[in-house]
Amino acid sequence: MSTVELERPKAASYKLKVIDCDIHPAMTSWTEVHPYLEKRWIEHLSVYGSHLRHAFSEALSHPRMSPDAARIDAYPEEGGPPGSSLELMRKQHLDPNGIEVGMLIPLRWNPGSQRNLDLGAALTRAMNTWQVERWVKQESRLRASVLVAQEDTVASVAEIDARGGDPNFTQILILPKTDEPLGRRRYWPIYEAAVRNKLPITIHVGGTNGHPSTGGGWTSYYMEEHHSVAQTMQAVVASLVFEGVLERFPELRVVIMEGGLGWVPSLNARMDKHWARLRGEVPHVRKPPSEYVREQVWFSTQPMEEPATSAELTDLFDRIGWDRLLFSTDYPHWDFDDPRYAFRANLTQAQREQLLYENARKFYRLD
Amino acid sequence: MVSVRALDRLNLSLTSYPQNSPLSCRPDWALDGGAKAGSSLKAMRDHVLDRFRPRYGILNCLYGAQVLHSEDMAAACCRATNDWIRDDWLNHDPRLRASIVIPSNNAELAVAEIDRRADDFRFVQVLMLVSGETTLGRRHLWPIYERAERLGLALGIHAGSAYRYAPTAIGWPSHYVEDYVAQSAAFESQLQSLISEGVFAKFPRLKVVAIESGLTWLSGFIWRADKTWTGVRAEVPWVARAPSEVIRNNVRFTVQPVDAADDGEAIMRLADHIKSDELFLFSTDYPHWHFDGDAVLSGRLPDGLFRKIASENALTTYSRLARADQVMEVVP
Numbered sequence: 001m002s003t004v005e006l007e008r009p010k011a012a013s014y015k016l017k018v019i020d021c022d023i024h025p026a027m028t029s030w031t032e033v034h035p036y037l038e039k040r041w042i043e044h045l046s047v048y049g050s051h052l053r054h055a056f057s058e059a060l061s062h063p064r065m066s067p068d069a070a071r072i073d074a075y076p077e078e079g080g081p082p083g084s085s086l087e088l089m090r091k092q093h094l095d096p097n098g099i100e101v102g103m104l105i106p107l108r109w110n111p112g113s114q115r116n117l118d119l120g121a122a123l124t125r126a127m128n129t130w131q132v133e134r135w136v137k138q139e140s141r142l143r144a145s146v147l148v149a150q151e152d153t154v155a156s157v158a159e160i161d162a163r164g165g166d167p168n169f170t171q172i173l174i175l176p177k178t179d180e181p182l183g184r185r186r187y188w189p190i191y192e193a194a195v196r197n198k199l200p201i202t203i204h205v206g207g208t209n210g211h212p213s214t215g216g217g218w219t220s221y222y223m224e225e226h227h228s229v230a231q232t233m234q235a236v237v238a239s240l241v242f243e244g245v246l247e248r249f250p251e252l253r254v255v256i257m258e259g260g261l262g263w264v265p266s267l268n269a270r271m272d273k274h275w276a277r278l279r280g281e282v283p284h285v286r287k288p289p290s291e292y293v294r295e296q297v298w299f300s301t302q303p304m305e306e307p308a309t310s311a312e313l314t315d316l317f318d319r320i321g322w323d324r325l326l327f328s329t330d331y332p333h334w335d336f337d338d339p340r341y342a343f344r345a346n347l348t349q350a351q352r353e354q355l356l357y358e359n360a361r362k363f364y365r366l367d
Numbered sequence: 368m369v370s371v372r373a374l375d376r377l378n379l380s381l382t383s384y385p386q387n388s389p390l391s392c393r394p395d396w397a398l399d400g401g402a403k404a405g406s407s408l409k410a411m412r413d414h415v416l417d418r419f420r421p422r423y424g425i426l427n428c429l430y431g432a433q434v435l436h437s438e439d440m441a442a443a444c445c446r447a448t449n450d451w452i453r454d455d456w457l458n459h460d461p462r463l464r465a466s467i468v469i470p471s472n473n474a475e476l477a478v479a480e481i482d483r484r485a486d487d488f489r490f491v492q493v494l495m496l497v498s499g500e501t502t503l504g505r506r507h508l509w510p511i512y513e514r515a516e517r518l519g520l521a522l523g524i525h526a527g528s529a530y531r532y533a534p535t536a537i538g539w540p541s542h543y544v545e546d547y548v549a550q551s552a553a554f555e556s557q558l559q560s561l562i563s564e565g566v567f568a569k570f571p572r573l574k575v576v577a578i579e580s581g582l583t584w585l586s587g588f589i590w591r592a593d594k595t596w597t598g599v600r601a602e603v604p605w606v607a608r609a610p611s612e613v614i615r616n617n618v619r620f621t622v623q624p625v626d627a628a629d630d631g632e633a634i635m636r637l638a639d640h641i642k643s644d645e646l647f648l649f650s651t652d653y654p655h656w657h658f659d660g661d662a663v664l665s666g667r668l669p670d671g672l673f674r675k676i677a678s679e680n681a682l683t684t685y686s687r688l689a690r691a692d693q694v695m696e697v698v699p
Binding site for chain 1: 500504534542544545549552563586591593594595599600606626636642656
């Protein structure tokens with residue numbers, strides 16, 4: 001019998017060794033978090049539900065390409081949403097893709113965007129404990145993220161301090177669509193707590209704040225909405241630079257997660273150019289903005305940029321800094337990046353290992 | 368109405384360009400007595416027209432008539448602005464061309480204003496701000512694009528905001544420099560809007576010119592937009608071509624400012640990424656301060672590419688540019 005070999009990129013032949021910085025766990029049902037949530041909030045949620053600056057209580061106003069933006073093959077046989085089965089996650093992702101360490105990024109219920117601040121804070125406490133009990137204690141490859149309700153700075157700082165000494169947590173998670181740009185001073189106590197607890201701040205696409213998804217109004221289509229996260233992340237980086245956060249907290253380390261990379265060199269150049277012209281307005285920014293970015297900001301790789309040639313991609317990495325890139329898959333979402341095929345570039349073995357493993361190992365101090 | 372409400376004394380200067388910001392006026396282009404930079408034709412001749420000796424120079428007026436909330440007031444102010452551009456500028460120098468300022472939140476009034484200028488070929492472009500009332504691809508704006516395409520007017524999208532919304536999706540920044548940095552992201556969003564909504568599928572001959580967009584964001588834009596389109600095109604079946612191809616066909620970019628340390632190197636890299644040397648249009652952004660001396664572009668460009676940027680690309684983009692030469696009537 002003859003076989004036909006499809007023309008597609010060849011899989012890497014060596015054994016994969018990967019740190020995945022972006023895995024989305026889900027709850028089989030919302031009651032899963034009840035053991036960690038005060039009775040008052042269980043009752044509140046059953047009567048009033050989630051309360052966001054958003055028209056639909058359950059759906060997104062720009063429906064994704066698939067329900068929950070998930071891969072169709074990621075639904076567990078036993079029911080529940082994609083990302084809710086540890087067994088399937090092992091079988092489908094952790095084992096075959098060589099994931100040695102995986103960072104959990106829980107997105108559902110959006111505690112940081114809840115208009116009721118006390119509800120948001122209660123949800124962060126419950127979901128942080130849920131990550132440890134339901135995932136990390138069951139699977140030693142996984143790590144949790146400290147969710148915070150960033151609009152309530154006092155509660156956020158208390159939660160960071162409560163989790164700071166717990167090695168199950170590797171970072172603090174904030175979604176970028178906050179009430180005000182993240183560089184504004186109301187959020188500074190969070191950065192202070194992050195530095196105190198030696199935890200990076202990871203900013204993962206998402207959140208609802210009532211502002212249109214672009215500076216020119218609301219988008220009509222998911223195609224625009226999905227693209228707009230790259231512009232949103234540029235605004236986050238500019239805010240952290242120009243409000244003086246990175247100057248004030250030189251030990252603060254920030255990860256821009258799932259926001260793309262292609263824009264980094266042009267944003268750096270734009271900020272430098274206009275800082276040079278307008279620095280009289282921002283004397284607290286003491287050096288060219290790109291220097292703060294180079295020293296204090298990292299970028300997760302998914303969805304990987306796909307220029308026409310290998311040289312264009314490696315040129316992009318050169319200009320951002322190879323050591324600033326943290327590999328991520330976004331499992332179980334539809335635009336998942338496979339570690340074998342994600343980089344459409346001719347990489348040396350050392351470069352591949354750096355991107356897939358070494359950078360994150362160093363960044364998260366996993367030794 | 369004008370005298371009762373003193374509307375003629377309104378100062379409609381845009382927040383996007385504070386008059387005394389270093390960016391808004393190059394120091395040696397400032398006018399005596401604190402007059403608004405760019406408000407003197409004589410100075411413009413000295414600073415630009417006689418200095419760089421362009422065959423044509425296109426005026427893009429940013430006085431702000433187009434951002435008024437009242438559609439009627441915006442229409443009246445736009446009409447007055449365009450009359451003034453004609454009477455005080457175009458009629459006095461045969462090298463000058465201009466953009467039509469429109470009340471862009473009312474397509475009917477905007478089209479009426481475009482029609483009013485249709486036979487004056489010195490108006491070569493319709494001007495909109497990058498951040499206005501709604502995203503620019505929305506269908507209620509299509510009559511404007513239909514008319515622009517039919518009359519051979521380019522659609523110029525200029526940096527600037529009506530401040531209907533925060534300049535970023537994460538809210539209001541503290542500083543002017545952040546607002547200005549955010550302008551390039553606004554261009555990215557509007558280009559994605561125009562493409563996704565199908566404006567170029569409906570109006571294939573429409574040329575859009577991104578004016579003062581910063582330019583170098585385009586590389587990352589096409590990589591991401593093409594990839595996203597490949598994944599989600601089922602949502603927008605009318606977008607039959609990859610965004611990068613749409614841009615090559617329909618979108619042009621002025622070359623000041625270039626967000627890069629070396630303008631020439633950046634444009635070469637960009638031409639390589641987008642696979643075209645026809646997208647870039649010479650501009651000074653007078654009187655804004657993006658460069659010093661006569662070095663409009665830092666770094667070096669090959670002669671052929673420079674020639675394209677300096678004139679050929681503009682002549683292709685603005686089909687009305689040369690047509691006005693026969694009807695010029697210059698008032699001394």
